Amino acid sequence: MEPLLKVDNLKTEFRTLRGIVTAVDGVSFEVRAGEMFGLVGESGCGKSVTSQSIMRLYDEKKLARHSGLALLDGENLLAASQKRMRQIRGRDVSMIFQDALSALNPVFTIGWQIKEVLRIHQKLGNKESREKAVDMLRLTGIPSPETRVDSYPHELSGGMRQRAMIAMALVCKPKLLIADEPTTALDVTIQAQIMEMIADLKSSLNMGVVLITHDLGVVAQTCSRVVVMYLGQIVEEGDASDIFYHPLHPYTKGLLESSPSIRTKRGAPLHVIQGSVPPLDKAGSGCRFADRCPYADKLCSSVPPMLVNAGATQKVRCRKLGSIESGV
């Protein structure tokens, strides 16, 4: 089956005063209709940049440069005009963000914000679009949507706000939904409800979903296939269950080990990031994970590893694979 979204060798570079920084470096993956696909890594590994590059949300005059392909139903989004992109955004591809409180405009009612999508893409009148907005809010499980539609974002609870944002993203029944850490800001119980709702809507709308998260546990429960990113590169990819039960890359292992308590890892000192990191295009000729990797040897930091097949569904970017497997 032809994939809904085919990303091929995507590269995103940011212009800075000290030169060009490659935030996404040759990422490729495919998402099929009706599939939930996981894009995993710690914050800043390039997963959000990947999604916003596909949506072309960066200022391309001043900041960003893209190369590669991002084919949505065969149409290369990276080559589309801005006018064409505006048609696609919100209609064919939608996004939801981590923190609905800051992602929803505080001075407009949620109904207004949902209706705006319909006004842009379906040229609906006020009454019709209001009905649609109410229906959509009901579909996302908001109680008494007829009154909630006139609420402002700050008048709703965190879970309700996230539901409202999902309603806004899905009101035009997009082919692809990009969900960027959709549950991170929520309570654990509500997290499960929201993920379940996204999964249900995915099936009923036969929509492709790219789930961006740092939590491999969530991915294992909901996604069919996974890509793990580190510093702008894919370090491991494969079926979710394989990666969950047989992680091969040391980074994936680390992520999994810290998965339930991933926050403990976050307390590490800041200077590691701020220190004299070389610009990414020069960043070590070798493996980017080398200096954090417990298995790394001298060669690791000079020889760039390739993404190679390993097992039935997996690919891994690690030259020490054999020795790690054998436990040396």
Add this chain to the structure above:
Amino acid sequence: MPDERSALALKSALREQRMLVLRSALDKRMAVAGFAIMTVIVLLAVLAPVLAPAGPYEINPLDRLLPPSSKHWFGTDALGRDLLSRTLYGLRISLAVGGSTALASSALGLLLGLLSGYFSFAENIIMRICEGMMAIPPMLLAIALVAALGSTSFNVFLSLSVAYMPLVARVARSSTLSVREQTYIEAIKSQGASWARVLFGHIAPNVMSPIIVQTTYIFASAIIIEAALSFLGAGVPPPAPSLGNVLYDAKSVIFSAWWTTVLPGIVMMLTVLGLNILGDGIRDVMDPAG
């Protein structure tokens, strides 16, 4: 924050650093430029008796309304007075009135702001009065005061100082309120320091930076209002060569002698511009985030 060399964090760090470097360089340049302009202007004013080719009141009926020439760089006015001389002496008056207004209103406002930020009973009285005063636009308050007291240079200074005082008091009060809560103030208090020592020795130095910025802006604004008062008959009384009077005289001959308006006007604008740039520069250097 994740303990990771992240591309994004790097990107934003780089951008931020670049902005900061650019900004602080630019801010310093602004502050320096403002300072340079003001130094020149103050020097011109101070040295007016040396630099001025003629006395500011010297009338030469034969030399009426002469355009700029090598003899009269700024030309002459309707009474044949040398305009460069009047402008230089005018700078003296404007700077004296503006500067002393800025200092007096800041000193008084600082004192009242400190007291009302520290003692809540003082706050109620002082701040209510200040609010009432701020309900009158500063220029109108100054006009009313000058009209009541009579228009002399001293009364103009006095009225402007009273009119600007509440602005400073408000800024000083809000800074005092936040400084008062700092731990080190608690520590000093717990060592048994008197309130005067805490307030004037420890809090006052820490509320100075916004006040200094404010003082600069008041300086600029007072120069403008002092000159504007001349047009309402409530300024420094003529024939004293204040910039306001020079420009007021120019208005009546504007159809025949453009230089009487333009040249003193440029000097006045440069003065205000210099003060505003200086104020912006000081503000940005002191508070890079804002």
Add this chain to the structure above:
Amino acid sequence: MLNYLAKRLIHVISTLLILSVIIFGVLHLTPGDPARIMLGPDASEETVESLREELGLKSSLPIQYLRWVANAAQGNLGMSYFRSEPVLSAIGKHISPTIALSVWSQLLALLVAIPAGVFAAKGKGGKVDAIVAAGTLAGISLPSFLFSLLLILIFGVWLKWLPVSGYKAISGGLGNHFRYLALPVMSLAFMQAAYIARITRSTVADVLNCEYIKTAAAKGVKGWEIMFKHALRNAFNPILTTIGQTFGLLLSGASVIEAIFNIPGLGQLMVSSILKRDYPVIQGVVLVTSIIYIAINLAVDLLYGVVDPRVRIAGESG
């Protein structure tokens, strides 16, 4: 909302009371005797004395103050010393040019400043931003009376396009109204526009960093709609505050501009009253102008809630 309104009104009333004390106090700083000023130096002591009686100047200051406030509250601001009419009617005759001048200046300033600020924020650090920054610095540093003199030189003396003196009421035709007001309005609007453009630029630039701007883009909203609907609406309150605060500058600047352009407004009434030491009129003009200023700022406070729903909540609970 009602609670908020009540609180604001109480605040306004207390401000008005203090304002009245200040204005009354200023009048009584006056050296010399109002009755003497009215009658001139040649009048006999007896006539002065009887006028003093008539004006109620023999009562104690607090009584005089209370009487004045009570009268002012009923719209009686006393008699002019030199015009044979009540202060309020003198003000009534002179207020409409001032209002026209202020309102048109404010509108012109908004019309120029808001787009300028928005575009500067959009292209932060770029050419437009630099031009707007230079323009605002010039606007803040160029006093309106000086700017008006330059405009008179350019448009009145050199180009001879526009009249430089006088006023035509709006009832006499829009064309003439605007022809006569063009230069005064431009003079006043420049500084006002500079302040508004500054605040618009900085708040819109802050708002553009917010997540919901990205959300709007991800919905397919057009660039200009993002700027003028999503961003500007969120930046409105600081802009409103600045408009309210600088309206005082506008009103007082208007008096000077009126004096320069010979517009028969409050400013001119003020100038002639200052020259003749007609204190009740000066007092009245300051009072009325301040009340307009207070009313504008009250309106601004109430608009906060209309513009930003979060303020409504804060107003109710706080």
